[in-house]
Amino acid sequence: MSRIVVSCVIALGPLLLAAPPAAADDVQSWTEVEVGVPASDRIDWTVGGVARIRDSLGSVYDRRAGTDVEFRLSDLASVAFGYLLLHRAPSGFGSGHAWDHRLSAGLTYPLLRRGVRVEGTTLYERHLGRPDVPDFNRYRQQVELELPRAQLSPWLYQSLAFVRRGFVRSRSRVGLRWRLGSGHSFIGAYQFERRRSGADWRPRHAVVSEWSIDLAAGQAVIP
DSSP states (O other): OOHHHHHHHHHHHHHSSSSSOOSSSSOEEEEEEEEEEEEOOSSEEEEEEEEEEEETTTTTEEEEEEEEEEEEEEEEEEEEEEEEEESSSSSOOOOOOEEEEEEEEEEEEEEEOOOOOOOEEEEEEEEEEOOOSEEEEEEEEEEEEEEESSSEEEEEEEOOOOOOOOEHHHEEEEEEEEEEEEEEEEEEEEEEEEEEEEEEEEEEEEEEEEEEEEETTTOOOOO
């Protein structure tokens, strides 16, 4: 039980200790779709897309499409490599859109598995081609918590991001995961984010929906 409490503190600590969320400038909605493609017993291949809407749901300012390949080394760890293509307003603000790219490599490992699944991911990202800033590296530490056997499970997510100059972003999500069967699921969550912009920290609020479709789960087994 004490390990569960510690894991919850790790996941929710930045959200609970942060300053009270400032009033949102508008209403944002982030929709993510992830599709699992049949690969092999130890290799998972996913493709997906993201659309982010702002201005009281009036404009799509960020579109993303990407793919990841994950290699399960053992029951205790997996590594993943990914590519993301982005089309968005520079820095998420202003008018006009531009293309940029992101390469990633991550290590995922379990922190707790007894009734509650707590999973950590250490992620390296290389950001390329952004028109507003030079190419740069970013490091992210992520923790995800849920009940793996429940059809409807509480779902918590915490991400901390760092660049060369230090800590630049905290992103917290609190919601529910609904397992739809055949490997498919839906997550609905509230997100609060604090981002560093110069000497200031900008708050951002969003309603997040994530759809996961597993094509591999429905693949017929041929004897």
